[in-house]
Amino acid sequence: MTAEHSPQPCRDSGAFQFQAAGSDLQLKPYLLEDATPTGAQIAAVLGFRPNQQVTVLHWFGTTLEDVRPDEVVDIRDGMARFIVAESDGAWRLAMDGQRLDWLARHISVSTLRQLTNIPSEFGIYLEHEDEPDELLDEGYRLDLQARGVERLASRRSTWKLNVQGEILTLHAPTIIVREALTQAGFNPDQGWHIYLKIEGQPKEVVGLDTLVDLRRPGIEKLRLTPKDVINGEGPSTxxxxxxxxxxxxxxxxxxxxxxxxxxxxxxxxxxxxxxxxxxxxxxxxxxxxxxxxxxxxxxxxxxxxxxxxxxxxxxxxxxxxxxxxxxxxxxxxxxxxxxxxxxxxxxxxxxxxxxxxxxxxxxxxxxxx
Structure with a gap:
């Protein structure tokens, strides 16, 4: 929940600037005359009242830390960022070994990626002790209260595609069929019937310009069959x-x-x-x-x-x-x-x-x- 009356940021040469956002992570500039405000002062600048349950998080480069109402922070460098929202507490997780405190019980993978500045070509994995780590979809919402501190890691994502028995390892989740054939060592202009095989479904006829999304569940392979060869005497049968x-x-x-x-x-x-x-x-x-x-x-x-x-x-x-x-x-x-x-x-x-x-x-x- 956001404050009812958030003030418009203003400029004053005698004040110190910081940036703050709600849980939507949309940062705006604010000013304070105090170079070392408390968490309560920062919440007040954003329009929250003292009787509201407000969580203030200090947003460093890739980490978040809870700021108590009476805790002092330094904003003199003008680079300080905070996330402020009405909440009854903070929940903790670990991302690539760094501690993160979040102001809600749930957090989406896309929000986590933005908070920690993880590039899109890296997947976010939930680490498990007794089973393989789990690659999370962008829309997945982690429950931070479910079982202690959730530990996550970012890793460069790879996808595999079988092109007529040749296994391609790709670092992007999509590929044009023409490019897939070229990487697999096939001449795309030779003339092929091309089929996309998806588990549990009929084969799909695809063309050289078809975009294959490897995130689609069940994709198995591209299968090629030569088209009829034409020689000087006419088409073969x-x-x-x-x-x-x-x-x-x-x-x-x-x-x-x-x-x-x-x-x-x-x-x-x-x-x-x-x-x-x-x-x-x-x-x-x-x-x-x-x-x-x-x-x-x-x-x-x-x-x-x-x-x-x-x-x-x-x-x-x-x-x-x-x-x-x-x-x-x-x-x-x-x-x-x-x-x-x-x-x-x-x-x-x-x-x-x-x-x-x-x-x-x-x-x-x-x-x-």
Missing amino acids: LARAFSVLNIDEAFLDAKFPGWEAVLEGGRQWLLLPNHELPPGYSAQVVQLALELPPTYPATQIDMFYLFPGVTLSTGAQIPATEASAEIRGQSFQRWSRHRTAAGPWRTGHDNVKTHLALVDSALQKEVQL
């Missing part, structure tokens, strides 16, 4: 040597826009580009192949194939991956993984999408995720 179920086609178009249906030696292959593996493998992105039996979906899809073949990042071989299949002149590593009696193929329910869930489960199991 993706192989569609056999038809797939409507439900499979819709799923593949959404998740693997460059998918192909290839016939090789009488066998039907789905080739899925840019399939990302979980951490722990010798490669991050592979081409995934699934063999569709001629009687699919009455007959189950079994196993899966990777190109290039992978090992664990430790160099260890993976059991039941020794065999291979040649597709378009490339040797795909066969992963011999099969359904069990506890989880049989269900005609009318299972399809490419549900089989890929088993593929991902098998890949995660090997790295114990």
Whole structure:
């Protein structure tokens, strides 16, 4: 609460100037003839009455200290700053090891940043003893009475973005897609279908000029798929040597826009580009192949194939991956993984999408995720 009748600051060559603000931190100049006033005198200059419960805080460069009503402060240098507001006491916290007294039980992170002059590129963390420190949002309000003295620290913030398997560490919370591709080593003008993957949501189609806000919850990665290549004979087309179920086609178009249906030696292959593996493998992105039996979906899809073949990042071989299949002149590593009696193929329910869930489960199991 502010005073009912705050006087307008005036100038007098025989007076000493100081600055004061309320809890909104909007500083204004004031004058006093006394070079060493008490906390009560400072409150009176701002229009507070003696019977009001007023807290006066001395605002140094990055610290705050409570000034008692009878405590004397020195304002002769003309640089003194105070925060004055009606309050029934002061609450204490520590910011980067410095003590701060605040005039309310709650304080927002944005107010704390302004008080301590912490640059915007630094995050403010609540320190914990038995768990990781917590990065606080700007609008977060700390409860200074909840549990003793809150201890906070400022640290230069970093954000990570996965661009087609290349991990970028960024010091700003936003980035233009074009810049992200360039930093990850991709030519943005080569021609890409670009998708933003967000946890629990459908992929978003984005353009080179799209601004990606990394503070948005759930952002996982940017995925790239080459657009059709044009040569002197006209546009190239993706192989569609056999038809797939409507439900499979819709799923593949959404998740693997460059998918192909290839016939090789009488066998039907789905080739899925840019399939990302979980951490722990010798490669991050592979081409995934699934063999569709001629009687699919009455007959189950079994196993899966990777190109290039992978090992664990430790160099260890993976059991039941020794065999291979040649597709378009490339040797795909066969992963011999099969359904069990506890989880049989269900005609009318299972399809490419549900089989890929088993593929991902098998890949995660090997790295114990």
